[in-house]
Amino acid sequence: MNTAFLGMPSFPRNAEKALRDSQLRFNLRKATHTIRARRGAVVAELADWPELRAAGRAIKDDVLCNLDRYLLQAEEAVTRAGGKVHWASDAAEADRIVTDLVKATGETRVMKVKSMATQEIGLNEALEREGVTAYETDLAELIVQLGDDWPSHILVPAIHRNRSEIREIFLEHMAQWGRPAPDDLADDPRTLAEAARLHLRERFLSTNVGISGANFLIAETGTLVVLESEGNGRMCLTLPRTLISVVGIEKILPTWRDLEVFLQLLPRSSTGERMNPYTSMWTGATEGQEFHLVLLDNGRTTVLADEIGRQALRCIRCSACLNVCPVYERVGGHAYGSVYPGPIGAILTPQLRGMASELDASLPYASSLCGACYDVCPVAIDIPEVLVHMRSKAPHAPAERFGLGAAGWVLDRPVRLRGAQRVAGRLRGLVPKSHLPGPGAAWTATRDVPDVPAESFRDWWRRTQKGDERVGRPDHSESSEEVGGELA
Numbered sequence: 001m002n003t004a005f006l007g008m009p010s011f012p013r014n015a016e017k018a019l020r021d022s023q024l025r026f027n028l029r030k031a032t033h034t035i036r037a038r039r040g041a042v043v044a045e046l047a048d049w050p051e052l053r054a055a056g057r058a059i060k061d062d063v064l065c066n067l068d069r070y071l072l073q074a075e076e077a078v079t080r081a082g083g084k085v086h087w088a089s090d091a092a093e094a095d096r097i098v099t100d101l102v103k104a105t106g107e108t109r110v111m112k113v114k115s116m117a118t119q120e121i122g123l124n125e126a127l128e129r130e131g132v133t134a135y136e137t138d139l140a141e142l143i144v145q146l147g148d149d150w151p152s153h154i155l156v157p158a159i160h161r162n163r164s165e166i167r168e169i170f171l172e173h174m175a176q177w178g179r180p181a182p183d184d185l186a187d188d189p190r191t192l193a194e195a196a197r198l199h200l201r202e203r204f205l206s207t208n209v210g211i212s213g214a215n216f217l218i219a220e221t222g223t224l225v226v227l228e229s230e231g232n233g234r235m236c237l238t239l240p241r242t243l244i245s246v247v248g249i250e251k252i253l254p255t256w257r258d259l260e261v262f263l264q265l266l267p268r269s270s271t272g273e274r275m276n277p278y279t280s281m282w283t284g285a286t287e288g289q290e291f292h293l294v295l296l297d298n299g300r301t302t303v304l305a306d307e308i309g310r311q312a313l314r315c316i317r318c319s320a321c322l323n324v325c326p327v328y329e330r331v332g333g334h335a336y337g338s339v340y341p342g343p344i345g346a347i348l349t350p351q352l353r354g355m356a357s358e359l360d361a362s363l364p365y366a367s368s369l370c371g372a373c374y375d376v377c378p379v380a381i382d383i384p385e386v387l388v389h390m391r392s393k394a395p396h397a398p399a400e401r402f403g404l405g406a407a408g409w410v411l412d413r414p415v416r417l418r419g420a421q422r423v424a425g426r427l428r429g430l431v432p433k434s435h436l437p438g439p440g441a442a443w444t445a446t447r448d449v450p451d452v453p454a455e456s457f458r459d460w461w462r463r464t465q466k467g468d469e470r471v472g473r474p475d476h477s478e479s480s481e482e483v484g485g486e487l488a
């Protein structure tokens with residue numbers, strides 16, 4: 001488990017801090033709106049997008065229903081192709097397997113392709129504890145690493161940084177990690193990319209161990225697939241003498257034919273491209289390169305056991321749900337306290353980590369339930385449905401249920417509502433004007449407490465509309481139909 005997020009405050013408190021950062025909000029809005037527009041345009045080009053989406057969902061559901069069979073099939077295929085398969089039940093076991101493999105090579109440096117699974121298990125920190133330095137090679141991950149920062153977006157981990165901030169980070173920190181940035185570094189994208197390219201080239205040529213994740217693992221052949229935009233991943237996959245891939249068990253696709261569906265769904269949903277620039281595939285070991293595959297559970301089988309929550313395992317990490325989420329757009333990824341931010345993080349993190357911490361218990365509430373995430377999800381994960389389901393399992397769900405039950409009881413009968421309004425009107429002097437105590441404190445921290453009127457509308461109507469023969473008639477019935485008629 002990545003310990004970087006342990007002890008973080010709850011989502012609302014993180015969000016409150018993030019909302020005060022106007023530069024962050026500007027960067028996020030600009031980036032998410034750009035990617036969102038690009039996605040919309042390329043998705044609109046495909047008349048069969050709904051069918052592709054349905055196919056993606058069906059393939060992933062088949063995988064989840066038959067995961068045991070497909071995993072064994074993949075293991076057999078990878079082994080047949082000269083690779084070695086390791087099974088990791090949790091983050092600690094995966095970290096131990098990888099650090100042992102690296103130490104066995106005698107190397108003290110590894111290079112990494114961008115990988116969410118290795119971030120999830122805190123692999124860089126585990127390697128560091130064993131005296132091994134991990135070098136990130138994805139441009140955005142490099143920015144995050146040099147800035148001693150955390151990723152805040154699945155696809156664009158440094159989305160919260162603008163060009164001038166990146167320039168400062170390169171000038172200040174590149175030299176500590178290898179080739180320094182030139183003193184006259186400008187902040188235009190081409191110059192920044194060139195500085196990163198020269199810096200990374202040295203790493204590629206001098207590091208003998210590569211660590212990757214994978215977008216897909218094809219069960220029938222044991223082939224791993226990585227989709228990327230920069231070509232750095234391909235260097236990282238092909239140059240080292242030892243390649244270790246850490247892959248979540250849900251990344252399986254049954255056949256090559258299934259890959260066709262996802263090679264259309266993923267680039268359009270993530271970068272808004274018809275196809276991604278680099279698709280690397282490899283099967284087992286190759287001449288001159290040893291290959292290890294670490295299959296990671298780390299809570300996934302627990303998620304699989306939940307009939308509603310398991311759909312989160314269909315996720316292909318495209319990040320489309322982040323780019324349309326009104327909550328994510330305003331607070332960014334750090335507020336979610338996980339490598340999985342945004343709507344998918346709000347349902348996946350509390351399922352993988354449980355809801356024992358204040359932060360994880362608050363994540364299912366990090367949503368307005370507007371449903372935009374479901375609309376864009378290429379594998380049709382009903383994120384709002386899972387959010388509501390997770391809320392019902394949160395530690396404070398019983399108190400919430402009690403509160404809503406009490407409100408339902410009052411609102412169910414007009415006579416009860418009338419009584420409650422009269423009591424509230426008489427006690428209005430006791431209601432604090434600014435902050436409510438107890439459970440209402442969070443609600444009123446950023447809102448004014450509305451005045452409780454001395455007289456309810458219903459009583460005012462009775463008192464002032466005396467000419468109306470229906471008004472003032474004693475209401476002995478508790479029937480809502482009759483009372484509805486009274487007010488008609």
Ligand code: SF4
Nearest residue numbers: 315316318319321377
């Ligand atoms: S939940 Fe859907 S939209 Fe969000 S990252 Fe996963 S696949 Fe993409």
